[in-house]
Amino acid sequence: MFLISIKALQRNATILRDVRDAAGCRLILALKGFACWKTFPHIRGMFDGCCASGLWEAMLAREHFGGHIAAYSPAYGEAEVEKLCGFVHHLDFNSPGQWLRFRDLVAQQPRFRSGELQCGLRVNPEHSTGSTPIYDPCVTGSRLGATAAQLEDANLEGISGLHIHTLCEQGADALESTLEALEARFGNILSSPGIRYLNMGGGHWITKPGYDREHLVRLVRETAAKYDVEVWLEPGEAAAIHTGVLRANVMDVFESAGHRIAILDVSATAHMPDVLEMPYRPDVFLVEKNAEPESAAPGPAVTLPGESYQLAAGSGPHVHRLGGPTCLAGDVIGDYAFPRPLTVGDILVFDDMSHYTMVKTTMFNGVRHPSIALQHEDGTVETIREFRYEDFECRLS
Numbered sequence: 001m002f003l004i005s006i007k008a009l010q011r012n013a014t015i016l017r018d019v020r021d022a023a024g025c026r027l028i029l030a031l032k033g034f035a036c037w038k039t040f041p042h043i044r045g046m047f048d049g050c051c052a053s054g055l056w057e058a059m060l061a062r063e064h065f066g067g068h069i070a071a072y073s074p075a076y077g078e079a080e081v082e083k084l085c086g087f088v089h090h091l092d093f094n095s096p097g098q099w100l101r102f103r104d105l106v107a108q109q110p111r112f113r114s115g116e117l118q119c120g121l122r123v124n125p126e127h128s129t130g131s132t133p134i135y136d137p138c139v140t141g142s143r144l145g146a147t148a149a150q151l152e153d154a155n156l157e158g159i160s161g162l163h164i165h166t167l168c169e170q171g172a173d174a175l176e177s178t179l180e181a182l183e184a185r186f187g188n189i190l191s192s193p194g195i196r197y198l199n200m201g202g203g204h205w206i207t208k209p210g211y212d213r214e215h216l217v218r219l220v221r222e223t224a225a226k227y228d229v230e231v232w233l234e235p236g237e238a239a240a241i242h243t244g245v246l247r248a249n250v251m252d253v254f255e256s257a258g259h260r261i262a263i264l265d266v267s268a269t270a271h272m273p274d275v276l277e278m279p280y281r282p283d284v285f286l287v288e289k290n291a292e293p294e295s296a297a298p299g300p301a302v303t304l305p306g307e308s309y310q311l312a313a314g315s316g317p318h319v320h321r322l323g324g325p326t327c328l329a330g331d332v333i334g335d336y337a338f339p340r341p342l343t344v345g346d347i348l349v350f351d352d353m354s355h356y357t358m359v360k361t362t363m364f365n366g367v368r369h370p371s372i373a374l375q376h377e378d379g380t381v382e383t384i385r386e387f388r389y390e391d392f393e394c395r396l397s
């Protein structure tokens, strides 16, 4: 079960809203990171709208969030552009070629002529600040955003915004050096009177303890004033970090060549693919029922009454290799040491599982999909979605 805390979501959203207000910028939720729309009524007041990766996310934003909708996709098709022009407010293109292809179509739209729809271009400042290539849009040969060289003879008439997204789980110092690279390569475009907005993308770890929010506020204010642009931030992870968990059941435990294996009813590849892609190692807690919670011990993002939580260690006497129920040999979450041997029926809690999990899940192998539940502010738990065989069947034809 994915269990999401409304209180934790509101805590993050409040921090983001306060940063937005202090910086005088605009704030939109990146649906690619978190799109559990039944939570939207609880947080939408803190955002100006959503950013969408294409038509379907934009439709979800219109139907369930409201407010401003900014769309960006590495490539649009004609039918998609036609539909998006009908209701989004920012339509950002990835290359001068895409803009050239759709410029006339967009120019005919009454919403574009009235200024209700503005178009932007994603640019690549070619300044890498991260260390994980799969999450670095500035790698050499990147397909994300136009480089200064690609824009040399480009006709940008009709473009009124620039969009960058280069950060991933980073601080304001990474944004500062990125803005310097942006200025060095695209300062002339940014300074031109036709440019009215700068979208600084996501990847700002704003709600993480230790993030220097004052630094971000200063950078946003300085940039907005220098180029006379409206600045937009579109966080995904920062909105949903530490707001949810994935609860799993131990289905089998056995020995294999000296390794103690625990097969769970959740899968790395189907339910938390970033564990394999990024890769990263989530924190795992063993649930003890009918136990007094240990107040000093750190717990997962969402806890339930009558349970205590023991954080699994990297090494120790009771190491288990946690694996999923799919056929993928590498469907392994990792080796974790527990305070006691695991047995069938034990419950494990994977921490921090709201962002980039639920949006990426698959039904590979027809594995039973985790249900989705909300923990409301008064502590009550409401299951908002349970998956059935028919949900699996209807995805395939």
Ligand SMILES: Cc1ncc(COP(=O)(O)O)c(C=O)c1O
Pocket: 030, 032, 033, 051, 072, 165, 167, 168, 169, 201, 202, 203, 204, 234, 235, 236, 237, 238
């Ligand atoms: C264009 C764009 N905007 C915003 C985001 C959200 O980033 P994050 O969830 O790291 O804040 C992403 C994430 O990949 C993105 O590609």
